Amino acid sequence: MTEYTLERRDVVHRILKERGDAAVVTGIGNASHDVASAGDDPLNMYLFGVMGGAVMTAFGIALAQPDRRVMVITGDGELLAGIGSLATVGVEKPKNLSIVVIDNQAYGATGGQLTHTAAGVDLVGIAAASGIPRTALIEDESVLESAIKDIYQGEGPYFAVVKVVAVAAPRVHVPNDGTLTARRFRQAVSGKVG
Amino acid sequence: MTVASICFGDRTERAGSSYGGATRKLGAGLRPAVSVTSYSIMKWRPCSLRKPLCRGSRRQGWKTGRLPMNDQDWHWAPDVHRHFQEIGISQAAYVPDGGLARLIELCNADETIRSVVLTTEEEGVAQIAGAWLGGERGVFLTQSGGVGNCINMFSMIAECRIPFFAMVSMRGQWGETIPWQVPMGQATVAALEAAGVIVQTAWDPREVPEMVQAATRLAFDAGRAVAVVISQRITGTGERG
Numbered sequence: 269m270t271e272y273t274l275e276r277r278d279v280v281h282r283i284l285k286e287r288g289d290a291a292v293v294t295g296i297g298n299a300s301h302d303v304a305s306a307g308d309d310p311l312n313m314y315l316f317g318v319m320g321g322a323v324m325t326a327f328g329i330a331l332a333q334p335d336r337r338v339m340v341i342t343g344d345g346e347l348l349a350g351i352g353s354l355a356t357v358g359v360e361k362p363k364n365l366s367i368v369v370i371d372n373q374a375y376g377a378t379g380g381q382l383t384h385t386a387a388g389v390d391l392v393g394i395a396a397a398s399g400i401p402r403t404a405l406i407e408d409e410s411v412l413e414s415a416i417k418d419i420y421q422g423e424g425p426y427f428a429v430v431k432v433v434a435v436a437a438p439r440v441h442v443p444n445d446g447t448l449t450a451r452r453f454r455q456a457v458s459g460k461v462g
Numbered sequence: 463m464t465v466a467s468i469c470f471g472d473r474t475e476r477a478g479s480s481y482g483g484a485t486r487k488l489g490a491g492l493r494p495a496v497s498v499t500s501y502s503i504m505k506w507r508p509c510s511l512r513k514p515l516c517r518g519s520r521r522q523g524w525k526t527g528r529l530p531m532n533d534q535d536w537h538w539a540p541d542v543h544r545h546f547q548e549i550g551i552s553q554a555a556y557v558p559d560g561g562l563a564r565l566i567e568l569c570n571a572d573e574t575i576r577s578v579v580l581t582t583e584e585e586g587v588a589q590i591a592g593a594w595l596g597g598e599r600g601v602f603l604t605q606s607g608g609v610g611n612c613i614n615m616f617s618m619i620a621e622c623r624i625p626f627f628a629m630v631s632m633r634g635q636w637g638e639t640i641p642w643q644v645p646m647g648q649a650t651v652a653a654l655e656a657a658g659v660i661v662q663t664a665w666d667p668r669e670v671p672e673m674v675q676a677a678t679r680l681a682f683d684a685g686r687a688v689a690v691v692i693s694q695r696i697t698g699t700g701e702r703g
């Protein structure tokens with residue numbers, strides 16, 4: 269197995285540093301902790317269940333908020349659970365949706381069991397074959413730096429896999445009251461209350 | 463002799479009880495909203511007062527989901543679609559389905575509604591949740607079998623208390639001929655209710671527009687998860703596999 273050097277939390281913090289007013293949806297698992305550890309934000313919608321639902325949740329937001337960049341930050345296991353979403357995104361091509369997969373090739377939240385990406389399943393290839401026009405495989409810092417502009421600018425949908433070391437980062441407090449975070453998020457992106 | 467016994471032969475007992483229940487509910491206070499629906503309140507008659515039909519038109523009505531009496535061209539879908547427009551539905555998520563085909567076609571042709579074909583139904587639950595998170599209103603259209611695919615995704619609707627409106631067309635329920643459709647069809651309402659979704663079932667096509675109006679108020683104004691179930695008695699889709 270290839271040895272990767274990027275660390276997931278550094279990667280997520282680096283990406284979020286440039287977020288501006290982008291809305292962020294996180295998939296269940298470590299991705300939520302990675303995003304929250306960079307600082308809580310009303311424009312973050314943390315998913316703590318619905319495995320496989322992050323991309324389509326962000327897709328619905330992206331259609332509703334066409335002038336705002338909507339970014340998914342999720343793990344390889346979570347994406348694999350909703351892999352058909354990439355086909356739907358590839359067909360619909362929402363211009364403001366970016367998907368960033370933090371790929372540690374393992375189910376980090378359940379003890380590090382290997383995911384299919386460890387056996388060679390190519391998520392970038394699946395995304396490209398699904399019709400997502402811009403994709404990237406990020407394995408080192410220089411590629412990460414050049415990809416950041418693509419995540420936030422240019423016509424979407426955009427899809428990137430960031431290969432990271434399979435080492436768990438410390439857990440942090442993540443707001444996990446869905447009723448609260450959902451309303452906070454909706455108000456932040458749309459101004460609507462209730 | 464009841465109409466049910468004329469129309470459905472050996473289904474007399476079930477038809478009488480189910481349909482009668484729906485009629486009593488309507489008679490108890492609800493009336494079709496004339497201002498929105500295209501049919502006149504004067505045309506509404508309880509099932510028990512309906513005229514028997516000739517064999518040909520009865521069979522056609524049962525298969526196409528159209529009215530099994532007068533107004534052979536009337537279908538519930540245009541009224542429902544018009545209501546979607548009136549309440550500002552801007553996203554529709556669906557897996558193609560025969561029972562909802564006409565409504566789906568209307569949504570597809572409507573430039574104010576972004577219709578999205580899904581690979582599997584749970585994608586639609588997440589998308590419609592996202593629509594609300596983004597400040598819009600969406601509808602989720604599915605066949606009963608797809609409800610089983612959605613169970614885990616419904617936890618976001620419940621935990622986040624997201625207003626959610628679905629229309630479910632039934633298989634495995636009424637006159638079904640494909641045995642594989644029956645298990646999930648019989649589990650559909652129980653599964654929806656177990657996931658916290660309020661279920662309102664239409665047994666007569668005339669009920670559908672009013673029921674959708676009421677259910678969307680419950681969903682979007684009272685902030686609840688609501689499914690309107692379109693009986694297989696209405697859709698009649700039981701013979702195509």
